Amino acid sequence: MSQSRRYLLISLGLVLALCVAWLSLRSTAPVVPEAIKHGYSEALTAARAGQPGAARVLYQQLGRPDLSVKRRVWLHAELPNYPSPQALKLADADLQNQSPEVRLAAIKSVTGLVPGGQRSLLLGPLLDDEDQTVRFAAINALLGLSPDQLGLYFAPLQQGIDMWEQALKSQPESAANYAQLARLYLHNAELKQAQQALELTLRLDPGNLPALVMQIEVLDRQGQSDAARQLLARQLKAQPDSAYLQHALGLWLLHHDQREYALLGLSKAVELEPDNKDYRYDLATTLHSAEELEAAQKQLQEIVQRHPADRKARVLLINYWKESGQLQNVQILLAQLEQMNPDDPSLQQGL
Numbered sequence: 001m002s003q004s005r006r007y008l009l010i011s012l013g014l015v016l017a018l019c020v021a022w023l024s025l026r027s028t029a030p031v032v033p034e035a036i037k038h039g040y041s042e043a044l045t046a047a048r049a050g051q052p053g054a055a056r057v058l059y060q061q062l063g064r065p066d067l068s069v070k071r072r073v074w075l076h077a078e079l080p081n082y083p084s085p086q087a088l089k090l091a092d093a094d095l096q097n098q099s100p101e102v103r104l105a106a107i108k109s110v111t112g113l114v115p116g117g118q119r120s121l122l123l124g125p126l127l128d129d130e131d132q133t134v135r136f137a138a139i140n141a142l143l144g145l146s147p148d149q150l151g152l153y154f155a156p157l158q159q160g161i162d163m164w165e166q167a168l169k170s171q172p173e174s175a176a177n178y179a180q181l182a183r184l185y186l187h188n189a190e191l192k193q194a195q196q197a198l199e200l201t202l203r204l205d206p207g208n209l210p211a212l213v214m215q216i217e218v219l220d221r222q223g224q225s226d227a228a229r230q231l232l233a234r235q236l237k238a239q240p241d242s243a244y245l246q247h248a249l250g251l252w253l254l255h256h257d258q259r260e261y262a263l264l265g266l267s268k269a270v271e272l273e274p275d276n277k278d279y280r281y282d283l284a285t286t287l288h289s290a291e292e293l294e295a296a297q298k299q300l301q302e303i304v305q306r307h308p309a310d311r312k313a314r315v316l317l318i319n320y321w322k323e324s325g326q327l328q329n330v331q332i333l334l335a336q337l338e339q340m341n342p343d344d345p346s347l348q349q350g351l
Contacts, residue, residue, distance in 0.1 A: 008123045039060070055340060059082075062075050076102075076109045080113050082311070087109075095123070119142070121147060127156045136160075137260070143183060158306075181193075182218075186217075196213055209242065216232055250263070251266075253326070284300045297321065318346075
């Protein structure tokens with residue numbers, strides 16, 4: 001056999017081997033069925049509307065390897081309403097996604113899906129994430145947890161907080177930076193520093209209501225309840241139609257064991273912003289604690305009607321109806337919940 005012929009056969013053999021390897025890789029690559037490829041909009045609509053089968057199609061879409069970053073982020077916003085082992089698996093997988101935007105969205109999903117104590121095990125590793133924004137989001141998600149809940153991540157969180165403080169102090173003055181500093185100080189129970197940071201926040205942004213409400217909390221925690229009450233009263237006098245402030249007033253009064261007056265503030269907040277499900281939820285739980293069960297049920301029913309996907313309100317309404325012996329209503333809501341998400345933990349626990 002001539003040398004040129006030998007080289008030709010060797011070359012052909014290499015080409016054949018490469019082709020076999022390429023075909024093998026191609027055959028093992030995940031193939032997304034066409035129906036799922038074209039089902040994104042329907043899945044997002046179903047999840048937002050709490051339609052039957054919503055969890056299944058939501059999981060299908062989040063399981064796609066070819067999904068764009070933007071679409072994956074939007075789906076994660078709906079995931080906390082559809083908890084299950086599969087949902088947690090999908091959220092956990094995206095904590096390692098190559099896109100920082102997706103990792104941020106997954107942090108929010110995990111925060112909504114998992115109680116505080118268990119959350120640290122999933123989010124703790126992100127305290128070392130290569131992306132600063134992701135690291136800071138992980139810190140925010142873990143703020144407020146006790147040392148016992150943080151476990152092995154107590155020290156890494158403190159290190160992360162210290163680094164974030166230094167980063168914020170080195171940046172130009174802004175209301176957002178001072179407000180974030182206040183949150184970090186509050187976590188460390190550094191109340192005087194938190195107070196100073198909030199005063200600077202409000203100096204730069206007098207209309208920053210979340211900072212104002214945080215300032216009221218800081219005053220309270222320093223034993224200055226009268227100063228907190230006066231500050232809240234002044235703001236309410238200036239902005240009586242602020243639902244945010246009325247809600248804050250209700251929670252403050254509730255914290256100070258003035259439930260009857262708290263109900264007035266919480267009711268006013270709902271009246272001013274009837275579509276705010278968080279305000280209604282707080283009103284419902286306060287009514288329930290006042291043994292006004294029927295009124296509490298009506299508030300939760302209104303949430304479920306306006307926001308069918310809201311699992312928290314739905315599950316609480318089931319409990320309240322069970323409490324009052326309205327078993328037919330319980331069965332209807334349970335059936336709806338099972339249609340939406342048959343793997344919901346509440347169903348598995350025999351709610």
